[in-house]
Amino acid sequence: MRVALFVTCINDALYPRTGQAVVTLLERLGVEVDFPDAQSCCGQPQFNTGYRHATEPLVERYADAFEGYDHIVVPSGSCAAMVRDNYPRIGAKAAAEGRGRVLSAAAERVVPRTYELTEFLVDVLGVTDVGAYYPHTVTYHPTCHGLRMLTLGERPRQLLEQVEGLQLRELEGAEECCGFGGTFAVKNAAVSSAMGADKARHIEASGAGSVCAVDNSCLMHIGGVLSRSGSQVRPLHLAEILASTRNAPL
Amino acid sequence: MSVTYLGMPPFPQAAQDSTRDTRLRSNLRHATHTIRDKRAGAVAELPDWAALRTAGAQIKDRTLRHLDTYLEQLEAAVTAAGGTVHWAVDAAEANEIVTRLVRETGEREVVKVKSMATQEIGLNEALEDSGIAAYETDLAELIVQLGDDRPSHILVPAIHRNRGEIRDIFAEKMGRWGRPAPDGLGDSPAQLAEAARLHLREKFLNAKVGISGANFMVAESGTLVVVESEGNGRMCLTLPETLISVVGIEKVVPTWQDLEVFLQLLPRSSTAERMNPYTSTWAGSTESDGPRGFHLVLLDNGRTDTLADQVGRQTLRCIRCSACLNVCPVYERAGGHAYGSPYPGPIGAILTPQLDSVETGLDASLPYASSLCGACYEVCPVAIDIPEVLVHLRERVVQGGTVTVRGQRTTVRPAKGHAAERAAMRAASWTFDHPRALRAGERLAVRARRLVPNRLPRPGSAWTDTRDTPRVPPESFRDWWRRTRTPAEATEAAGKGGEGKVRQERAGSARREGPTGGVR
Numbered sequence: 001m002r003v004a005l006f007v008t009c010i011n012d013a014l015y016p017r018t019g020q021a022v023v024t025l026l027e028r029l030g031v032e033v034d035f036p037d038a039q040s041c042c043g044q045p046q047f048n049t050g051y052r053h054a055t056e057p058l059v060e061r062y063a064d065a066f067e068g069y070d071h072i073v074v075p076s077g078s079c080a081a082m083v084r085d086n087y088p089r090i091g092a093k094a095a096a097e098g099r100g101r102v103l104s105a106a107a108e109r110v111v112p113r114t115y116e117l118t119e120f121l122v123d124v125l126g127v128t129d130v131g132a133y134y135p136h137t138v139t140y141h142p143t144c145h146g147l148r149m150l151t152l153g154e155r156p157r158q159l160l161e162q163v164e165g166l167q168l169r170e171l172e173g174a175e176e177c178c179g180f181g182g183t184f185a186v187k188n189a190a191v192s193s194a195m196g197a198d199k200a201r202h203i204e205a206s207g208a209g210s211v212c213a214v215d216n217s218c219l220m221h222i223g224g225v226l227s228r229s230g231s232q233v234r235p236l237h238l239a240e241i242l243a244s245t246r247n248a249p250l
Numbered sequence: 251m252s253v254t255y256l257g258m259p260p261f262p263q264a265a266q267d268s269t270r271d272t273r274l275r276s277n278l279r280h281a282t283h284t285i286r287d288k289r290a291g292a293v294a295e296l297p298d299w300a301a302l303r304t305a306g307a308q309i310k311d312r313t314l315r316h317l318d319t320y321l322e323q324l325e326a327a328v329t330a331a332g333g334t335v336h337w338a339v340d341a342a343e344a345n346e347i348v349t350r351l352v353r354e355t356g357e358r359e360v361v362k363v364k365s366m367a368t369q370e371i372g373l374n375e376a377l378e379d380s381g382i383a384a385y386e387t388d389l390a391e392l393i394v395q396l397g398d399d400r401p402s403h404i405l406v407p408a409i410h411r412n413r414g415e416i417r418d419i420f421a422e423k424m425g426r427w428g429r430p431a432p433d434g435l436g437d438s439p440a441q442l443a444e445a446a447r448l449h450l451r452e453k454f455l456n457a458k459v460g461i462s463g464a465n466f467m468v469a470e471s472g473t474l475v476v477v478e479s480e481g482n483g484r485m486c487l488t489l490p491e492t493l494i495s496v497v498g499i500e501k502v503v504p505t506w507q508d509l510e511v512f513l514q515l516l517p518r519s520s521t522a523e524r525m526n527p528y529t530s531t532w533a534g535s536t537e538s539d540g541p542r543g544f545h546l547v548l549l550d551n552g553r554t555d556t557l558a559d560q561v562g563r564q565t566l567r568c569i570r571c572s573a574c575l576n577v578c579p580v581y582e583r584a585g586g587h588a589y590g591s592p593y594p595g596p597i598g599a600i601l602t603p604q605l606d607s608v609e610t611g612l613d614a615s616l617p618y619a620s621s622l623c624g625a626c627y628e629v630c631p632v633a634i635d636i637p638e639v640l641v642h643l644r645e646r647v648v649q650g651g652t653v654t655v656r657g658q659r660t661t662v663r664p665a666k667g668h669a670a671e672r673a674a675m676r677a678a679s680w681t682f683d684h685p686r687a688l689r690a691g692e693r694l695a696v697r698a699r700r701l702v703p704n705r706l707p708r709p710g711s712a713w714t715d716t717r718d719t720p721r722v723p724p725e726s727f728r729d730w731w732r733r734t735r736t737p738a739e740a741t742e743a744a745g746k747g748g749e750g751k752v753r754q755e756r757a758g759s760a761r762r763e764g765p766t767g768g769v770r
């Protein structure tokens with residue numbers, strides 16, 4: 001089984017610890033993981049803002065960079081959803097614009113092999129107990145694209161529930177968007193901030209020491225709101241909790 | 251002709267004002283959360299909801315594919331049943347037809363059933379210009395009309411008002427238009443409803459002309475269907491001598507069997523009821539019962555153009571249930587008025603820009619009035635993928651493209667004001683497509699990481715006004731991997747090889763170069 005990590009651009013540049021945690025975790029589970037250097041960004045920021053044409057080279061790059069791997073593991077719900085939901089659309093639109101099937105073919109090559117991290121763990125490896133240890137209180141925020149586009153469902157919770165020592169705290173309005181939304185966060189800053197403030201309030205009220213999610217982009221927004229308000233709650237990617245063990249605690 | 255109200259600012263500006271209005275926010279929060287929870291309960295009762303939803307979407311799609319056929323079938327059936335059918339290509343023509351029809355009756359007053367289509371075309375204003383007074387009879391529309399206000403929700407147009415405000419509006423304004431509110435009016439729902447009942451009863455009994463929309467039109471029998479909760483609609487549909495219905499062409503369904511699906515989907519999605527309280531159906535007119543004259547005005551107003559767009563056409567499935575508004579976190583905080591047209595919330599964000607033949611600054615901002623969280627798509631009873639359409643319309647704004655306007659394929663240029671963003675997006679794509687440039691950029695960020703202030707000047711302030719910035723780590727993942735995982739001598743070769751290989755394989759690909767391709 002050849003497994004590649006698609007770390008995503010935001011994790012690469014801003015949250016390398018999440019990528020490192022995925023590597024640690026997968027290796028602990030006996031999976032050899034590779035990091036193809038030709039990878040970069042899935043193109044989501046451009047695509048979701050309307051710059052579909054600017055996204056096209058990145059679709060091809062992704063498909064080429066991950067050629068030959070059986071599984072592509074992505075520690076981001078929204079980037080995995082970008083590949084799975086939007087790459088075929090980009091291909092179809094390019095074909096409709098009379099530019100052939102190259103992008104559609106690229107999408108077809110990668111869509112079935114792209115997995116968000118919790119999907120890979122639960123569906124491919126068939127594990128929910130990954131031997132993690134994190135003796136703290138945590139609340140889980142299901143980020144929108146993981147929740148609704150990938151329909152991750154209970155997978156992240158199943159994994160969290162098996163973490164030794166971890167106390168999961170309920171989050172009011174958990175399934176409500178945090179307000180990040182990519183360029184939405186700056187284009188509609190007032191509404192985005194109002195949504196973020198409500199999310200932060202619910203997180204505080206949960207009494208958890210950290211808020212966990214499968215998307216660092218949302219956590220960047222949530223964490224930014226929390227830290228501006230002087231909150232002590234820590235934003236944490238799920239991978240970092242799952243990588244934590246008794247011998248090497250987070 | 252534009253569907254948006256005159257002089258509306260772009261969405262972010264209007265929405266910003268609403269987020270500061272704490273009373274509005276708490277009214278909206280309370281109302282939308284209550285109804286969204288109820289809806290979830292009503293939908294969960296049906297084990298076959300998913301199948302119903304698929305059926306609803308498919309019936310609409312099939313009908314839209316053969317819209318011309320079904321509309322002609324409908325016209326024939328309505329005519330055979332004694333009604334008269336009029337075709338209106340746009341708002342101006344529809345208003346002209348209705349005004350003429352009312353004039354012909356010699357009346358100067360009409361009573362109205364709650365209708366989105368007549369709001370879309372600004373019928374009340376058009377009638378007023380011709381000296382005809384149109385009285386809204388839906389309770390919430392009455393509140394809006396008396397308050398000289400605009401509706402802010404499809405189903406609950408006065409959702410932005412609370413009971414105290416409604417009491418004040420009734421006490422102050424009712425007398426000016428008819429029977430005044432009783433003295434010492436309180437703000438209990440029963441008292442408010444009774445005041446409205448007395449005020450409206452007088453209107454119903456005097457009215458000679460009624461104007462309505464319709465939720466559905468059944469092609470096979472020429473039947474119109476109005477679905478409402480108060481019974482006021484039925485009064486307007488049955489008491490006057492003349493009835494004029496203005497209905498969007500996408501409201502047609504082929505048969506009664508198709509209608510059945512929607513009569514299950516609509517009430518549970520909109521009011522969380524199992525069955526709708528007042529469902530009125532009629533075909534044409536009869537001598538002995540109800541209005542003697544019946545006119546159906548079939549309204550296009552941008553719908554055929556919307557139908558021409560492969561991604562956008564799903565918008566026409568909408569049955570105006572407003573479930574998408576009630577779950578939308580943006581609507582909840584921005585309020586309905588920020589959307590600048592009778593269609594607020596997620597459906598407004600995709601419908602308004604498509605119906606408009608004249609692009610306004612508001613139209614260009616509406617597709618961005620969403621975090622793309624997908625809650626709207628999840629609840630939509632006819633499975634309109636609103637996020638997909640939003641992104642599709644965003645493309646139109648920043649890339650331009652081909653659209654159909656009045657039946658003509660037209661090339662639209664990108665909207666103004668996106669030059670800097672476009673340059674940034676293209677630069678980002680270029681960098682992401684050139685790993686060495688990407689690595690250099692990441693290293694530059696790492697070196698400058700202590701220089702990033704927590705408060706940025708514009709446009710960065712849009713982020714940092716309310717949020718701290720993330721800290722740039724001392725090393726990118728890419729560099730960490732290289733440092734710890736790759737044997738030293740392989741490092742450079744791998745880096746270059748990776749890029750070279752990808753480049754080579756992609757020679758002769760579909761990438762479009764040239765003037766519009768820009769940097770790609």
Ligand code: SF4
Binds near residue numbers: 568626629
């Ligand atoms: S888009 Fe869907 S959810 Fe929204 S009003 Fe229309 S039918 Fe209802």
